[in-house]
Amino acid sequence: MIDYSIILAGFGGQGVLSAGKMAAEAALIEGKEVSWFPSYGPEMRGGTANCSVVISDQVIGSPVINDADVLIALNRPSLEKFQSQVKPGGIIIIDSSLVKIETSRQDVRFLPIPSSEIANELGNMTYATVVLLGCLSAASGCFKREAFEKALYDVLPERRHHMIPSNLQAFDRGVNMVVTQ
């Protein structure tokens, strides 16, 4: 049975909500059941933002996650707030360019990825979350690269399709980071 619950968290504006949506879109292309649930309300404006994504091969119960398989944290408060919600044996991925601490959890797989630096190298800061999605895909297997590529074609308007190769490049950098760690 496939059943992944993923929390993505960061500051508003870092793109965590859209990154979560992309993960859900990719899994949907693979025919899985998916749900995406955002934090909403006043904190949307400049504060912290997070979303919960559930990917499953069965009907999804709660879209709100109590025990996560994966946490992707793009800032320090998010790591500190959510790391306790990760299941033993789960995965914690951080943007190590921005989060300068390590997780206090010893029972998880910890993947510090300098995704902002990589995005900077690639010349577009919005690719930071794409690097992390590559990392998520490689570390958890909750969706494949092919599905992510198809999802890009679905989600991006045609005038942005020229950006797909560089998106995939960013994705692959994330994949490679996992393979080498």
Add this chain to the structure above:
Amino acid sequence: MTKRILMKGNEVIAEAAIRAGCRYYFGYPITPQTEIMHYMALTMNKAGGTFVQAESEVAAINMVYGASAAGGRTMTSSSSPGISLKQEGFSYIAGAELPAVVVNIVRAGPGLGGILPAQGDYFQATKGGGHGDYRNIVIAPASIQELYEMTVEAFNLADEYRMLVMILGDGTLGQMMEPVLFRDEEPIVESTKEWALTGHKGRDHNTIQSIYINPDELEAKNNELQAKYRAIEVKETRFEALDTEDAEIVIVAFGTCSRICRNVIRQARDQGVKVGMIRPITLWPYPTEVLSELAKSDTLKAFLDVELNAGQMIEDVKLAVNGAKPVYFHGRTGGNLPSQKEILDLIMNIHKEVNQ
């Protein structure tokens, strides 16, 4: 269309309404349902309809009253505090027997409360809310696909019975995304609406009102309404029964709560405890009969009512069970959702208790 699309609950409601032929939307901003308005603002004009941002929820429901009286397919949407303001209009719509669809994406109360999901408007939705003896059909979807299908159906029901149909969601359903599969064509039932106000050229003039100063006339009107409600109870009661045949414990839950409980049932059965669920889909009319019947079963030991409130639907469960079996309750308020674990733990305790 054969492709499932990932969409937000609120947007699906708006899209469903437009597909169902709704051409007149009146609303006022409130979290967590505002995306319904945003979607309507973007798409209603293109669909050849009208979107009005009203000055208040009170005005919005009265615009719905006017548009409906004029024969239009119309709706409004809001969240709990805004729905409280609309109660006056609900009562008038019931009295004047006008079709209307209202969406309540419930948030935690009372008062200004919070903006997170809740089911604390169950009483208000099912037991009146406004003044006088009236009912609204209340539908409680539990998924984005159901939000779509049931919103479309709500317009048909509203026209058929000339009454208000409420879609009772909550912040989770409104804000979450899930795949939805749209039909190529919607099952729209057109009604002739000979009573509608259109200008009386070629016929006698029509009037629409809810006032009957003569007590006998008003009593006759009330009797007529009650007869309609009894017929709806017989014809339109909907529920989902899940694994109830061999169940020792039957959960009763609707909407978001039922989703969480669905997972719990699986887990409980893995641990050898036979749990099932009755999920009311219509909250009014309420699936009383199925609960009464289940209560007579020898296998069934107890009911567990789970809600995002301090215990509201449980009154209807108890009325149906009528003392035949114990009814336990678990509720969360404030915008919190129960975890699967807390419900599972409770089930294990109940199981122990009833088997002693």
Add this chain to the structure above:
Amino acid sequence: MAIVFEKTKGLTDKPFHYCPGCTHGIIHRIIAEVLCEQDILENTIGVSSVGCTYNNYEYFACDMVQAAHGRAPAVATGVKRVHPGNTVFTYQGDGDLASIGMAEIVHAAARGENITVFFVNNAVYGMTSGQMAPTSLLGQVTTTSPFGRDSAVQGYPINVSEMLATLTGAKYIERVMISDFKNIQAAKRAVAKAFRVQKQGLGFSMVEFLSTCPTNWGKSPVESIDWLKQNMVPQYPIGVFKGKDLEV
């Protein structure tokens, strides 16, 4: 025998229930006459409100809908948005329009809703028996201002026409008085103009009628007319507040 007077077809045969000397009957008649004269009765949808005229849907011989207290402009908005080609009017009193329904009237005017509002101002709540209205005059004795309206306690009267005239969406606003033949004829011309403004799609139009309530004022009909002229007109001058130069 030659017919010398015929009741307008814009009204039904149902006898009015209004008190002796009440001016609602006159206002109903001139509205109905204009609907017939402009040949728009069959495409008109009226909105009754709450107050003494709650059931005038029984009097106007056109499609009518009864609205909750104060909400007639919102209901009319809903009707008009479904049938933009039909003539839509509301008929509201001073409690309905200027107190509980202030938000609805202001925003209908601000949106420039292409509807016509008939606002009957007699400075008192009639149906509920003589309470102070938002338009009650300073010093006016009512059942809820038994010692006279005191500005220190009950504030000041609201001049609705002047206020709404400040809104861009309002295209034609005139105050008239139902006091004598000449003024009733002027009132009828205002009604006709308001409907023409709507017909031409120009936007929101309103006619405010200064009116009497002999029953709750505790005066004879004749005394009431005098009281209206002497006391109401100084506070509520008659005239066109918006759209004076509109050629319709």
